[in-house]
Amino acid sequence: MPFHNLGPALFPFEVLIDTCCSLSIIYIVIPLYRLLSRTLITTNTHAKLLKMAPSATYDYEEHAGRALEEISDAIDEVNVLKDKAKKRSQLPPAYDEASQFDAAKDKTQFRQYETACDRVRNFYREQHEKQTVAYNLAARARFNSPSRARPELTVWEAMERLDALVDDSDPDTELGQIQHLLQSAEAIRRDGKPRWMQLTGLIHDLGKLMLFFDGAEGQWDVVGDTFPVGCAFDERIIYHDTFAGNPDSRDPVYSSKFGIYEKGCGLDNVMLSWGHDEYLYHVVREQSTLPPEALAMIRYHSFYPWHKEGAYTELMEDKDWEMLKAVRAFNPYDLYSKSDGLPSIEELKVSLLTFHGCSGLG
Numbered sequence: 555m556p557f558h559n560l561g562p563a564l565f566p567f568e569v570l571i572d573t574c575c576s577l578s579i580i581y582i583v584i585p586l587y588r589l590l591s592r593t594l595i596t597t598n599t600h601a602k603l604l605k606m607a608p609s610a611t612y613d614y615e616e617h618a619g620r621a622l623e624e625i626s627d628a629i630d631e632v633n634v635l636k637d638k639a640k641k642r643s644q645l646p647p648a649y650d651e652a653s654q655f656d657a658a659k660d661k662t663q664f665r666q667y668e669t670a671c672d673r674v675r676n677f678y679r680e681q682h683e684k685q686t687v688a689y690n691l692a693a694r695a696r697f698n699s700p701s702r703a704r705p706e707l708t709v710w711e712a713m714e715r716l717d718a719l720v721d722d723s724d725p726d727t728e729l730g731q732i733q734h735l736l737q738s739a740e741a742i743r744r745d746g747k748p749r750w751m752q753l754t755g756l757i758h759d760l761g762k763l764m765l766f767f768d769g770a771e772g773q774w775d776v777v778g779d780t781f782p783v784g785c786a787f788d789e790r791i792i793y794h795d796t797f798a799g800n801p802d803s804r805d806p807v808y809s810s811k812f813g814i815y816e817k818g819c820g821l822d823n824v825m826l827s828w829g830h831d832e833y834l835y836h837v838v839r840e841q842s843t844l845p846p847e848a849l850a851m852i853r854y855h856s857f858y859p860w861h862k863e864g865a866y867t868e869l870m871e872d873k874d875w876e877m878l879k880a881v882r883a884f885n886p887y888d889l890y891s892k893s894d895g896l897p898s899i900e901e902l903k904v905s906l907l908t909f910h911g912c913s914g915l916g
């Protein structure tokens with residue numbers, strides 16, 4: 555009988571059996587091995603259990619060999635699991651994994667509009683009164699006009715140019731825009747998120763440059779939370795009462811629940827109030843290789859009534875739910891990084907500006 559037919563139980567004696575080529579050896583060696591191992595275990599066990607009552611040791615000798623094998627197998631299994639867990643922990647976190655950098659922050663301190671200063675409330679009154687369907691159509695026509703000036707800037711040049719702006723709509727920071735962009739990108743980097751998301755954090759507010767370049771009428775058509783125009787203004791929009799001064803709120807179509815849209819039409823087909831999100835979204839969609847999730851982070855990052863309050867979900871199509879997940883993953887880095895320490899601009903400039911995929915804006 556060839557050795558390989560004897561099964562794996564004889565494996566420890568394979569070399570010996572190959573050498574001897576005799577079944578009689580098998581019959582001698584196997585019982586000898588069993589006897590030896592049992593004797594060793596029993597001797598050892600007796601040495602340890604001398605002082606125990608016989609009833610406590612009754613079954614121990616019978617099963618000691620098997621029990622040891624089982625323990626050894628279990629240890630091997632634990633080691634394999636430990637190895638797997640170690641490898642898993644070395645993988646970078648997925649882009650939509652919960653943010654870590656803000657774990658110790660008091661989130662209730664942000665977006666406190668009830669106690670915001672007059673600057674913020676006055677800003678929103680003006681924005682809510684002037685963002686009409688008519689204005690939005692005109693703004694898009696201006697953006698798409700071949701005669702529109704399209705200055706070419708590197709990302710860093712754009713950030714420097716923007717730094718003069720203090721956002722009137724923001725109750726959480728009075729820092730310049732370079733600081734805010736670096737804080738966002740750095741928080742994403744510290745959390746180990748992908749480089750495309752770090753880049754998104756670095757550029758997400760560069761659309762505010764339209765204030766200088768694109769004939770914007772004031773901050774009201776550049777910054778602030780966004781919302782759809784052409785349908786009823788949802789009550790979950792901050793300072794909702796100030797829409798009373800918007801002529802669309804008295805228009806029979808624009809003030810109806812779906813207005814000019816249909817249920818489930820998809821957010822791609824919804825006209826969001828004109829501002830820096832929408833502006834940069836169109837620029838980056840044409841000029842970068844950023845993934846759809848990044849484009850959604852840019853286009854919807856100020857759409858708080860949707861991504862924070864859950865409004866306008868009836869206008870969404872299937873893919874918008876994935877985009878909502880992306881925007882929610884991005885939001886902590888935009889909002890909660892504002893209370894981080896001031897970044898070292900020169901240090902971060904070197905580490906963050908080695909991206910591919912977006913070389914200039916125009």
Ligand code: FE
Binds near residue numbers: 758759830855856
């Ligand atoms: Fe923004």
Ligand code: FE
Binds near residue numbers: 734758759888
């Ligand atoms: Fe921002």
